[in-house]
Amino acid sequence: MDIAIIGTGLKPFGRHDGMGAIEMGVSAARAALDDAGLSWAEIQLAFSGSLEILQPDTMIQHLGLTGIPFTTLYNGCATGGNLLLSAAHAITAGAGDIAIAVGIDKHPRGAFSVGDTLESIGLGQWYGETGLALNPQYFAMKTRRYMHDHGISEDCLHRTAAKAFINGSRTEHAWRRKAIPYDEIANSSLVCDPLRKYHFCSPSEGAAAVVICRADIAARFGSEPIFLRADVFRTRLYGSFETLSPSTPVKNAPSPSVQASRAAFEMAGIGPDEIDVAQLQDTEAGHEIMHMAECGFCADGEQEKLVFDGETSIDGRIPINTDGGLLANGEPIGASGLRQIHEACLQLRGRAGRHQVPGNPSTAFTHVYGFPGVSCVTVLST
Amino acid sequence: MTTPTQRIPISANLFAGSLDSPRLLGSRCQACGETTFPAQEGCPSCTSQKCEPIPLSPRGTLWTWTIQRFPPPHPYAGDAENFAPYGVGYIELPEGVRIEARLSVSDPDRLEIGMEMELALEAFGRDEEGREIVTFAFRPLMGSDENGSQ
Numbered sequence: 240m241d242i243a244i245i246g247t248g249l250k251p252f253g254r255h256d257g258m259g260a261i262e263m264g265v266s267a268a269r270a271a272l273d274d275a276g277l278s279w280a281e282i283q284l285a286f287s288g289s290l291e292i293l294q295p296d297t298m299i300q301h302l303g304l305t306g307i308p309f310t311t312l313y314n315g316c317a318t319g320g321n322l323l324l325s326a327a328h329a330i331t332a333g334a335g336d337i338a339i340a341v342g343i344d345k346h347p348r349g350a351f352s353v354g355d356t357l358e359s360i361g362l363g364q365w366y367g368e369t370g371l372a373l374n375p376q377y378f379a380m381k382t383r384r385y386m387h388d389h390g391i392s393e394d395c396l397h398r399t400a401a402k403a404f405i406n407g408s409r410t411e412h413a414w415r416r417k418a419i420p421y422d423e424i425a426n427s428s429l430v431c432d433p434l435r436k437y438h439f440c441s442p443s444e445g446a447a448a449v450v451i452c453r454a455d456i457a458a459r460f461g462s463e464p465i466f467l468r469a470d471v472f473r474t475r476l477y478g479s480f481e482t483l484s485p486s487t488p489v490k491n492a493p494s495p496s497v498q499a500s501r502a503a504f505e506m507a508g509i510g511p512d513e514i515d516v517a518q519l520q521d522t523e524a525g526h527e528i529m530h531m532a533e534c535g536f537c538a539d540g541e542q543e544k545l546v547f548d549g550e551t552s553i554d555g556r557i558p559i560n561t562d563g564g565l566l567a568n569g570e571p572i573g574a575s576g577l578r579q580i581h582e583a584c585l586q587l588r589g590r591a592g593r594h595q596v597p598g599n600p601s602t603a604f605t606h607v608y609g610f611p612g613v614s615c616v617t618v619l620s621t
Numbered sequence: 622m623t624t625p626t627q628r629i630p631i632s633a634n635l636f637a638g639s640l641d642s643p644r645l646l647g648s649r650c651q652a653c654g655e656t657t658f659p660a661q662e663g664c665p666s667c668t669s670q671k672c673e674p675i676p677l678s679p680r681g682t683l684w685t686w687t688i689q690r691f692p693p694p695h696p697y698a699g700d701a702e703n704f705a706p707y708g709v710g711y712i713e714l715p716e717g718v719r720i721e722a723r724l725s726v727s728d729p730d731r732l733e734i735g736m737e738m739e740l741a742l743e744a745f746g747r748d749e750e751g752r753e754i755v756t757f758a759f760r761p762l763m764g765s766d767e768n769g770s771q
Contacts, residue, residue: 352694363659365632368698369745369756370689371721376709379687387685387734431687432729477655477666486647486658488666489717 242327243457243464246275247581252445252568253414264298264343267446275450276461283335285309286326288318289343289573319576320607320615324470337452344571346442377482379431382525389540397425399524407567409593415567438524443569447577468507468618473499475612495614496533507618511535515600516586518579520608521564558596579605627752637676644676656716678714679740686710725760737762
């Protein structure tokens with residue numbers, strides 16, 4: 240792909256009482272434009288996404304009514320990933336040279352609800368009424384089966400969560416900035432066995448924005464461009480075990496994360512062993528561990544030793560979720576994937592401060608996964 | 622003599638035949654043989670539109686499980702105020718499909734991957750006419766039943 244990222248911006252994730260989601264989106268968009276050294280008037284294409292806000296594109300009232308096409312899409316927790324991909328595809332197709340992707344959300348406190356009617360997510364109402372329509376159950380059940388099949392211990396879950404909160408404590412814009420000690424994680428209350436309170440991320444609020452352009456014009460702008468070497472979106476195959484599934488076949492198939500990662504590494508001509516820093520969907524500690532293998536960074540079961548040896552820490556061999564990931568930032572669904580892009584770019588530009596990966600990283604990987612079995616990944620380089 | 626309480630399923634099309642000997646209603650693709658629950662016409666595996674309803678085996682093995690320890694948000698129809706944790710699992714059936722279900726057991730010490738399970742009915746409140754609403758659950762095949770399933 241011949242696309243360059245020239246600006247990224249955040250309305251930091253957390254709680255912003257009294258601030259609307261649209262206002263947060265405008266804030267993140269302006270931060271990304273400032274980073275790129277551009278004004279809104281120069282943006283030719285825009286994309287936005289959100290779970291809670293039906294029409295995030297209404298932010299254009301505040302950014303300026305320039306008449307540009309402003310597309311809104313929603314793909315569950317993979318929304319941010321698909322915003323970037325759709326913007327990149329639009330440029331590749333010749334629809335314009337400079338685009339912005341903005342993800343926003345503002346979730347109520349507590350576990351995500353599936354909404355008033357299950358029909359809105361293609362399921363029978365009975366599924367919610369009988370207490371089966373909960374993502375945490377799926378996260379726990381996939382994790383339990385994986386631990387059983389591949390010898391992953393609870394210790395590995397605790398260490399993965401502890402690492403996330405250490406990284407969060409080193410990231411100025413993170414929501415959870417306290418390095419929660421191992422014992423407090425291990426002794427926190429069970430939510431859905433074997434997963435505990437501090438293994439999980441929480442719904443939160445925030446916005447993230449990314450400005451991209453044709454790679455051959457990137458030098459015109461003041462910022463240091465980061466190149467999008469691959470950007471791939473995949474949905475599930477029959478046989479992949481996915482969240483909110485009343486049944487799942489015994490027949491096995493690679494997950495959408497596996498499919499998207501393989502295709503992205505092939506497209507980029509860069510292998511997982513050449514990636515210097517990775518952001519993986521960590522709705523809870525179990526999925527960070529499983530996604531390490533699904534995205535190609537290790538074989539199934541190798542996570543136990545890698546995590547024990549600290550290889551996924553900021554100074555490890557394959558640093559993962561260097562800003563604390565979802566655990567330390569929460570998940571505003573529409574924005575989360577673009578937060579990963581923001582973090583990857585900070586790392587590749589050497590601007591991550593106390594959470595900077597040492598040794599001038601030059602390649603990065605991002606990965607989001609969500610309902611109903613969707614994944615978007617990117618490979619980035621300096 | 623007492624009149625037996627009338628029972629109705631929480632949703633039509635979940636069960637095959639009578640609730641007296643309950644079986645779940647799935648569908649099998651006439652083209653590729655894959656089984657899906659709940660029943661549907663289109664095949665998610667081979668894209669054919671030739672799926673036929675079939676009653677599913679009432680016995681299987683526990684593939685994975687968890688305990689739901691917080692009251693689910695809307696639209697949960699169970700008693701959220703006097704909430705008691707409940708088990709949830711996927712039960713692997715001989716038809717080559719794993720069914721997600723509530724479990725009659727909520728004690729983690731009594732649940733183990735690979736254990737044999739059987740279909741049961743679980744009461745889920747009453748409708749306006751006083752009829753008992755039931756959903757499906759799975760319970761350990763040989764074990765005692767502690768949580769009110771039948």
